[in-house]
Amino acid sequence: MGQYFSNEDLPSKVKKIECFVLGKKFSFFTDNGVFSKDGLDFGSRLLLETIPLEEVGGKILDMGCGYGVFGIILNKILNVNVDMVDVNRRALHLAERNKNENGCSNVHVIESFTYEKINSKYSTIVTNPPIRAGKNVVYDIVMNACDYLEENGKLFLVIRKEQGAKSLLIDLKKVYSNVEILNKRKGFYIIKCSL
Numbered sequence: 001m002g003q004y005f006s007n008e009d010l011p012s013k014v015k016k017i018e019c020f021v022l023g024k025k026f027s028f029f030t031d032n033g034v035f036s037k038d039g040l041d042f043g044s045r046l047l048l049e050t051i052p053l054e055e056v057g058g059k060i061l062d063m064g065c066g067y068g069v070f071g072i073i074l075n076k077i078l079n080v081n082v083d084m085v086d087v088n089r090r091a092l093h094l095a096e097r098n099k100n101e102n103g104c105s106n107v108h109v110i111e112s113f114t115y116e117k118i119n120s121k122y123s124t125i126v127t128n129p130p131i132r133a134g135k136n137v138v139y140d141i142v143m144n145a146c147d148y149l150e151e152n153g154k155l156f157l158v159i160r161k162e163q164g165a166k167s168l169l170i171d172l173k174k175v176y177s178n179v180e181i182l183n184k185r186k187g188f189y190i191i192k193c194s195l
Contacts (some may be wrong), residue, residue, distance in 0.1 A: 006040050012090070017136045021073055028067055028098050034091045035066045041053055043188045044069055044128050047158040050183040050190040051126070053078060055154060058123030061085065063114070063141055068095035070126045072102050081106040083120065114140045121150045131163045142168070147193060156182075157195040165189040168195065 010033040018027050019040040030037040036044065048070065056078055062071035065084035072095075075082045084095050084107060092111055099107045112118060115138065121145045125145045129138040138159075155176070159165045161184075169191065172179045176193040183190040 002092060004095075014094075019045075021045065022077055023121055024037055024073075026073060026076070027101050028069065028072075029094050029101065030067055031090055033092060034088065034094060035128075036069075040069060041128075042186060043158040043160065046183060046185055046188050047126070047128065047156060047190050048073055050099070051156050052182075056080065056124045058150070059083070059120065061118070061120075061122040061125045061148065063125055064129040064130050065109075066091045066128075068098045068107075070128070071095070071107055072098055072104055074126070075104045076102060083108050083110055083118070084193070085110045085112050085114075085118065087111065093184075094097075095135070115144055115148060118148060121153070123150050123153050124154045125153070126147060127155070127157045129157060129159065129187075131159075134187050135164070140170075142172065142193075145193070146175055149195055151195070153195060155191075157191050157193075159189055159191065161187045161189060167192075 012031055014029055014031045017039050059081045059140055062084040065071055065086045068084050071082040071084040086092050092109055095109045127141055129141045172193055178194045180192045182192050
């Protein structure tokens with residue numbers, strides 16, 4: 001839980017990583033106390049490589065953005081408006097720095113605990129929910145996304161089988177009219193939910 005809510009007491013050690021995703025090169029500053037500080041994690045890469053890009057449009061919300069991977073990559077590839085949200089101040093500072101590093105426009109970084117300070121609707125919400133923050137936070141992010149989706153909007157998420165993917169799928173079907181597994185690899189599930 002500490003990683004999600006506060007990391008002010010961890011010594012800062014900023015470093016720069018590079019990754020190639022969807023045919024483009026990106027650079028990200030990372031630091032202690034943020035998720036996947038040593039490079040793009042497998043689950044996030046799988047989600048980015050699985051999302052049907054033609055279904056992503058309009059305005060995107062990167063919920064629990066960390067240092068900004070989803071929002072920045074989708075902004076650069078699709079030229080869409082993006083809001084990136086996190087509660088972790090160190091992550092938000094990095095996300096701000098990374099959007100500039102990658103030459104993004106129309107990307108806004110917002111400090112908010114899940115949807116508390118969000119009052120827009122989105123065509124697409126993308127998340128790699130912070131499992132370490134606990135089930136309540138994960139469920140807040142994925143179940144309440146429906147309230148922030150436009151008509152025909154979609155939620156894309158990644159979760160590991162051992163972190164409760166199967167029970168989450170059952171619960172998602174109680175909220176969303178359509179829930180699909182788009183990809184499964186190495187225990188990671190890429191899930192698409194629509195209203």
